[in-house]
Amino acid sequence: MTVDIDPLTLAMAPPPGESPQDRETRLQNEREAKKRSDLIDQELSRQRAQDKKSLKPVKILLLGQSESGKSTTLKSKRLAYHPAFKAERSSWRAVVHLNVVRSVRLIIHALTEAEASASSPTPPGPDDPIYPALTPELLTLKMRLLPLQQVEEALLGKLTPGGAFKERPSNANGTGDSLSPLTNLPEDRREVAVHSAAPWKGAFSRLMNNVRTSVDGPEIAEPQDSRDARQLLHACAEDMVRLWNHPIVKEVLRVHRLRLEDMAGFFLDSIERVTSLSYEPTDGVSEHHFSLKAGNMVPQSWIVYDVGGARVPYFDDMDAIIFLAPLSCFDQVLAEDETVNRLEDSILLWKAIVSSPLLKETSLILFLNKCDILRAKLRSGQQFGEYVVSYGDKPNDFEHTSAYMKKKFTMIAKQHSPEPRGFYTYFTSVTDMQSTADILGSVRDMLVRQNLSRSRLV
Numbered sequence: 072m073t074v075d076i077d078p079l080t081l082a083m084a085p086p087p088g089e090s091p092q093d094r095e096t097r098l099q100n101e102r103e104a105k106k107r108s109d110l111i112d113q114e115l116s117r118q119r120a121q122d123k124k125s126l127k128p129v130k131i132l133l134l135g136q137s138e139s140g141k142s143t144t145l146k147s148k149r150l151a152y153h154p155a156f157k158a159e160r161s162s163w164r165a166v167v168h169l170n171v172v173r174s175v176r177l178i179i180h181a182l183t184e185a186e187a188s189a190s191s192p193t194p195p196g197p198d199d200p201i202y203p204a205l206t207p208e209l210l211t212l213k214m215r216l217l218p219l220q221q222v223e224e225a226l227l228g229k230l231t232p233g234g235a236f237k238e239r240p241s242n243a244n245g246t247g248d249s250l251s252p253l254t255n256l257p258e259d260r261r262e263v264a265v266h267s268a269a270p271w272k273g274a275f276s277r278l279m280n281n282v283r284t285s286v287d288g289p290e291i292a293e294p295q296d297s298r299d300a301r302q303l304l305h306a307c308a309e310d311m312v313r314l315w316n317h318p319i320v321k322e323v324l325r326v327h328r329l330r331l332e333d334m335a336g337f338f339l340d341s342i343e344r345v346t347s348l349s350y351e352p353t354d355g356v357s358e359h360h361f362s363l364k365a366g367n368m369v370p371q372s373w374i375v376y377d378v379g380g381a382r383v384p385y386f387d388d389m390d391a392i393i394f395l396a397p398l399s400c401f402d403q404v405l406a407e408d409e410t411v412n413r414l415e416d417s418i419l420l421w422k423a424i425v426s427s428p429l430l431k432e433t434s435l436i437l438f439l440n441k442c443d444i445l446r447a448k449l450r451s452g453q454q455f456g457e458y459v460v461s462y463g464d465k466p467n468d469f470e471h472t473s474a475y476m477k478k479k480f481t482m483i484a485k486q487h488s489p490e491p492r493g494f495y496t497y498f499t500s501v502t503d504m505q506s507t508a509d510i511l512g513s514v515r516d517m518l519v520r521q522n523l524s525r526s527r528l529v
């Protein structure tokens with residue numbers, strides 16, 4: 072007969088022939104070992120709870136000239152799109168749309184003033200504006216666009232918590248014609264604007280309060296009223312384009328001294344694009360939240376700000392800047408200015424960023440990117456020194472050219488940083504999602520260590 076005894080039971084079994092005294096000693100030892108083990112467990116969970124509190128999110132600013140690989144970096148395997156990202160996109164779209172309807176409202180308001188002045192029984196005084204006469208076609212356009220006011224309400228509802236702006240001024244017939252120009256609006260309503268750093272921060276922090284989720288959070292569906300708003304905007308697109316391009320409207324705006332094109336959030340020249348049903352906003356600051364977890368560590372939250380385009384942004388409180396410099400573009404020129412070499416432009420942007428006093432305490436992480444394309448170009452015989460004259464006739468291979476560029480970027484960081492700061496470089500091909508995810512993992516570890524040592528925890 073066989074007895075099925077598992078090895079653990081066997082190991083824990085009292086030794087054969089154990090005396091009552093030995094048994095008591097053994098049990099006492101076991102009780103003490105258990106007590107120690109429980110204490111260790113308690114300490115570990117206390118530390119974990121403490122870490123959870125002390126681990127601030129890592130805040131990263133993602134920068135680089137257009138086409139340098141910013142979006143691709145964000146798409147790397149472990150940072151794949153997730154619900155919060157979608158929610159932010161749709162909120163950003165709401166901000167763009169809000170700016171469109173708001174601009175249209177201002178035009179309608181100016182037309183109403185022009186109409187009122189034409190029908191006024193008293194002749195205009197010497198200081199009164201002289202408006203051109205409005206055509207019946209324009210008056211019809213104006214009527215047709217009035218329903219857009221509801222869109223503005225819906226969008227404001229989406230962007231501001233708790234419908235804070237329900238009590239907006241409106242005239243007796245409810246058309247909103249009596250609204251004052253933008254400059255007379257309450258401060259917090261003017262804030263929902265784009266192309267201007269400060270208002271953006273306000274608008275986005277409000278958005279984030281509304282839509283912030285974690286990686287594990289639920290998917291946020293676009294609300295019905297916001298979808299209706301998009302449909303209505305789309306349906307009105309043609310009328311809005313006609314209104315904005317109408318020569319009499321231009322003249323009325325001139326007399327009214329309203330220069331919409333100078334205002335934050337000007338999108339009237341892009342009505343067709345931004346009101347298309349498939350419009351996905353790409354312009355402006357977007358904020359990406361996710362959390363990365365390694366082994367047993369507490370998940371580390373990341374916030375990555377993608378400013379888009381080649382501007383030096385105004386952000387404080389960042390842990391690091393990831394700057395993407397595409398090395399492979401040594402033989403290309405800028406689309407907007409064919410006299411400027413793209414690699415040279417990247418160096419200039421780098422110089423501007425590292426010299427910025429506003430970002431002086433932020434660590435720099437340089438991704439010398441598109442290394443795979445650089446390799447392929449050099450292998451096919453493209454001569455690096457022909458475009459980067461200072462390179463001279465050094466060997467035309469990846470090792471030498473990449474090392475040369477690393478040295479150049481490093482020198483600039485050393486010479487132009489207002490204060491000594493953390494500086495790390497990586498050669499990257501961010502289309503290789505796995506290796507980018509690994510590099511971001513190292514960046515995270517490095518920043519976590521940096522944060523911990525700053526707060527004297529290690």
Ligand SMILES: Nc1nc2c(ncn2[C@@H]2O[C@H](COP(=O)(O)OP(=O)(O)OP(=O)(O)O)[C@@H](O)[C@H]2O)c(=O)[nH]1
Nearest residue numbers: 137138139140141142143380440441499500501502
């Ligand atoms: N082969 C290769 N292609 C890359 C690499 N990085 C980016 N690309 C490609 O370059 C193009 C531009 O990359 P994006 O990530 O869109 O660049 P971006 O910086 O977000 O560009 P903007 O949106 O214009 O600011 C895309 O087609 C990418 O697939 C790389 O390391 N290797």
